[in-house]
Structure formats: structure tokens, C-alpha cells
Amino acid sequence: MIRNRKIRFIEPGSRPRRPFNAWITRWPLLGPITLASILDRHGYDVAVYNENISGPLLENSQALADICSADVVGISIMTSTAMRGYELADAVRREAPGATIAIGGVHATFLPEEAAGHADIVVRGEGENVIEDIARGEITGGIINAEPPKNLDALPPINHFLMNDFEKLMARCRRRELYELPAMTSRGCPHGCTYCSVTRMFGRKVRRQSVGKVYSDLMHYASQGFRRFFFYDDNFTDDRAWTKDLLERISPLKFRFNAQARVDFHWADRSRRRRDEDLLRALRRGGGDVLYVGYETIDEETARQWRKGYRGDRRLEQRLAEDTRILHDSGFWIHGMFVLGPEHTARTADKIVDFAIRNSLESMQISILTPAPGTPLMDQMRPHLLFNDYPQDWDYYDGTHCVYNHGRLGIEQVQRTILEAHQRFYRWGLNHRRLRAMVEGTIPLRDKLSLLWNHLGIARRTLSEWREETRHFLELTRTKMTNSLTSECRESNHGFI
């Protein structure tokens, strides 16, 4: 009976020309694949379509026929993919009126009524505890508040091969062992940054898998030929004892991994006197080599305002430089993530790039502070939003488009500033640290050259598409501004214009 139930999940594609598409096409969201893995284990006929990997589904008649013949179609949306998700849901509804459409994901969690306009079922929160009821046909409609799974050890290892065209993605990476296979060992974050959806979505109390469970999942992935991982955890190093324990267990296996961490995670005390050398060593020995570091800002006042929780007495910039040096001395490649807010100017972006170049960050990105539904920032910014024609304007809520009237710079200048900042940084292309990383380390030179070639190619393509996107976005902004001025005039002229 269950075996006859056919379930298809979809991760809608990122909009063309979105600057970070090269990475989005590499790393799928884990939500749909996790839910599919649960159903697969229970014997359902299940598959995941990821438009970032397979291309536009509405132009793929074979994929569309497969999706439309499913009993349940589950669509996962974040804010920047919400509109595309609705387009897909509407198309499935037209083609296959009998299929049950379920929408979930972080955007649907905070705007369930909007999503309900395109689906039979909207799931708020984590879907593990309700997905089987939906698949079995026991839940057929409504907005469901799902209880989060308490015991993450009960989840099966993720079956990435349930994703259609996963092999195509592997082929792009030349060899399976070079692909950073996504994994996630925890849910939730103890911090509460005003712009972030994570604590509101997954909670402040972090739920973590046991070291034994993570170890056995990694061994399972290794048996499929994977040797590199990307731990999607929002703060991989937060629980020191757990992190050391895991890394000690996996160090003999010689895996490599990327992870997200705070820049100051290596201090064992709040006054920055005692360094946690054991943790740094364990990270290296366990195979950590790329760290995604959310610096967000190098400016004291902004750090306070955004509740970054940086500690210490000296100037923030000096402390961040010291932290960066410590991470570099331990051999990590650092991708620095920064944010430009409404209180900032072009000078702020310049200072960030100076900081990134001076401290030899291997790569970096500056995002535009963007409000997401359900966050305190959204409440503060609502009156200033120019892009508020929903759902289509959600397309621009991706941190690379300024969706509000930026009081200090104006939207046009923000866009130019952000683009020029990246151009300036990436013009340096090969900094000495990257060159050194090329010659040192364990990856064969041939693979390094190909990785480097890929990275440079991605940077070049990304910047050229970004210039094009900026032109398009600025035209749209001008039209919106003219329309909003015209309607203000109309109101002040009592409708005579």
C-alpha cells in the first residue's frame, strides 16, 4: 500500500544571475532530502528535484510528468525562492489537480497564509514528525504546526542519491571525494541576531546528534566514496567538548571538511586570555580546512547594535585581526561574511575590503542587511521597504539587493558600492595565502590547480553576471520609485493626476 504512494519533493531554483548561484548550485538545502530519506526508509516511492541542479522543471517535460503523477508534491521555500516555489506549485495544481501539494521551509513557517494560497498543506517548522502522515494521506489540508524532532539521532543518514541529477553534480566536481557533501549535526542557535531566522525557526536550545551517530553517518557516506563534508551547522564549534570528542574520533579517517564558526571560538574564556589550543588542534587534525566566519561587521557600534557578543578590551578591528591571524596560523582557509546595514556608507564597505585584504582572507562576501519574515528586523524596516509587492518581490530578498530606501546612500549607490567592493577584493585574485595553500597540504597539485581554476572562473562569471543584474535591478528600482512618487502626488492632489 505504502509502496504505491509516490512522493516528490522540490527545491525551487534560485533566480538566474543571483550573484552566489555558483555556490547555491553546489549545495542543496537539507530539508527536502532529509524528509525524503525518512520516507525512503519506510518504503515510499520518493525522489527530490532540485532546480539549481536539474535546471527549470517547467521546461523539462519528463520531470514534470513524473512530478505531476505523484500523490504528494512537497515544495521547500526560503524567502528568496518563495515566488519560484509558488509558480511551481501553481503549475502542478493546473496539471495535476488530484495531487496534494504541501509547502514547507523557513519562509512558509513565517508566512503560512501566503503559502496556503498555493498549497493544500502548509507545514510550519521542522517537518520530520508530520511528513509520514502527509505521505500516507492522513493529513490532506490546512496549516500544520509541526513539533520539532527532539532526538536527532533517530534520523536516518541522508540519502543524497534520492536527488535527481545528483550524479550530474558529482560529474561537475570531477571526483566524488572532492565534493563537500552537506551534513548537519545540530539544529538551533543560542544567539538571537535581529536579522536571522535560525533561532525563530529552530529554537535557542541547540539539539545535537550524539558523536556516535555523526560518526556512523560519516562512515556511511565514506562507504559511498565521499571524503569531504560541509557541516551546515550554524555554529559547529559551540559545544567544545562535543566538537573535540567528534574530531578526535574522526581524525584517523583523514576526512576534510568546511564548517561555520565564530571568529573568536578559540578563546576558552570571555576575557580572551586562555586559548583553547586543544580545540584548534582537534579541528585541524579532524580535517577542518575551510571556515565560514560571520564577522558581520568590524565596527564597534554596529557589533553592539546587532548583538554580536564580541568580547575584549582593545579596538574591535584589532581583536578581529588577531583572531583571524590565529585561525590562519592554524592553517584554515577563511571565507569572511560581512553585512552592510542602513547606517553604513561607501566608506564602511571600503574599510571591510581593506580589512579583508590586510588580513589575507581567502574569500569574502558583503551582504546587504535584508529583513526576513518573522524577524525583529522585518518589523523595524517595514515602513522603509520599497520592494513590498509580494510575493514577486521576495525574489530580491537575498542580501544582494537593497529592498528598502537606504537613508544614507540611496539604493543605487548601495548597489554600486557592494559590487565595487567585491570587484576590488577579487581583483587581488591570487593572494599569497592562496598561493601557499596551493603548494602545501595534502591534495594533489593537479586537483589544486583545477580547484583554483574553478574558483577564478566562478569569480569572473559571478562578477560579470552581477554587473548585468545590477543594471536590471536599478531600472526596476527607478520604475518603482517613479510609481511610488506618482501615487504620493496623486494622494496629495486628491486624485487629480
Ligand code: B12
Ligand atoms: C546551507 C545554507 C545555505 C547554502 C545553500 C542554500 C540553498 N540551496 O539554498 C548557501 C551557502 C549557498 C546559502 C545561501 C543563501 N542563504 Co542560506 N542557509 C543555509 C543553512 C545554513 C542550512 C540550510 C539547511 O539545510 N538547513 C537544515 C534543514 C534541515 O532545514 P530546512 O531546509 O529548513 O528544512 C526543514 C524545515 O524547513 C521543514 N521543511 C523544509 N522544506 C519542507 C517541505 C515540506 C513539504 C515540509 C512538510 C517541510 C519542509 O522541514 C525540514 C526538516 O526539518 C540555513 C540555516 C539553517 N540552520 O537552516 C541558511 C538559510 C536557509 N539561508 C538563509 C539566507 C538568507 C541565504 C541567502 C539569501 C544568503 C546570501 N546572501 O547569500 C542565500 C540564498 C540562497 C538561495 N537559494 O537563493 C536564511 C533564510 C532566511 C529566509 N527567511 O529565507 C537561513 C535560514 C539562514 C539565516 N541566517 O536566517 N544558504
Ligand code: SF4
Ligand atoms: S546569525 Fe548566526 S549566530 Fe546569529 S542567530 Fe543566526 S545562526 Fe545564530
